Amino acid sequence: MNPAASAQEFEHRLRQIGADRYHDKHPFHDRLHGGHCTPDEVRAWVINRYYYQHSIPIKDAAFMSRVEDPDLRRIWRSRIEDHDGTDTNEGGIKRWLRLAQAVGLDPDYVQSRQGIMPATKFAVDAYVRFVRDKTLLEAVAASLTELFAPAIHENRIKGLLQHYEFADDSSLSYFQNRLKEAPKDVAFGLQWVLDHADTAEKQDMAAAALEFKTDVLWAQLDALWNGYVEGRIPPGCWQPGDGLLLAKAS
Numbered sequence: 001m002n003p004a005a006s007a008q009e010f011e012h013r014l015r016q017i018g019a020d021r022y023h024d025k026h027p028f029h030d031r032l033h034g035g036h037c038t039p040d041e042v043r044a045w046v047i048n049r050y051y052y053q054h055s056i057p058i059k060d061a062a063f064m065s066r067v068e069d070p071d072l073r074r075i076w077r078s079r080i081e082d083h084d085g086t087d088t089n090e091g092g093i094k095r096w097l098r099l100a101q102a103v104g105l106d107p108d109y110v111q112s113r114q115g116i117m118p119a120t121k122f123a124v125d126a127y128v129r130f131v132r133d134k135t136l137l138e139a140v141a142a143s144l145t146e147l148f149a150p151a152i153h154e155n156r157i158k159g160l161l162q163h164y165e166f167a168d169d170s171s172l173s174y175f176q177n178r179l180k181e182a183p184k185d186v187a188f189g190l191q192w193v194l195d196h197a198d199t200a201e202k203q204d205m206a207a208a209a210l211e212f213k214t215d216v217l218w219a220q221l222d223a224l225w226n227g228y229v230e231g232r233i234p235p236g237c238w239q240p241g242d243g244l245l246l247a248k249a250s
């Protein structure tokens, strides 16, 4: 049996997966953050990415349903509250719908999840299923893409503010809030994975889970690019002009 790598070496391995494979390297993000997306490309991104937002708390509830340690459940449940909201926090889903409105979409349309691309659904549903079915170690490791999310959120805030009229403190509050919320989740998740991946085999499983998650994110942007940049919109998916706020008002 191979010996486990040290915690430091293993953390380095996990971070290298992000450096090599995280979706900040996808050309769609360059296009979005560089101000080169058309309004409809931005709308297609907001609509499809909503499916991820919708599914994250479902994924975290699936995770919690399998946790027998009350301390771990107590720590994990703030992830659900961050998205669903509480009495004092409107939550990430509402903030995302504010972004949808700012780009001219009817939030009811976005929330209906009509017009989501098949690849988005398959990728995101695969993540929820992965967390439901795999070991807790793999489930926590898969969430560690969030190690790399603050940098992309910062770039996004900067790029959108610079290039798009819809961007302001209100429409971008989702990302501003994630900058405050994600570090606590990821510090806990990383330490948990480092503590629990105590054999070479478990380290390999955790690394593979993180790679799987980078695939989940990458596949969504490939689909978006194919559909809305290249113009090959799959049957039944959002068509420019659908679900606009303006159409509702008239």
Ligand SMILES: O=C(O)c1cc(C(=O)O)c2c(n1)C(=O)C(=O)c1cc(C(=O)O)[nH]c1-2
Pocket (backbone or CB within 6 Å): 056, 142, 143, 144, 145, 146, 148, 149, 152, 153, 178, 217
């Ligand atoms: O905008 C992004 O690039 C991005 C990426 C990720 C991620 O790496 O999975 C998350 C988020 N945002 C995010 O906002 C979020 O709440 C979130 C939760 C999770 C997760 O796996 O539990 N990932 C992410």
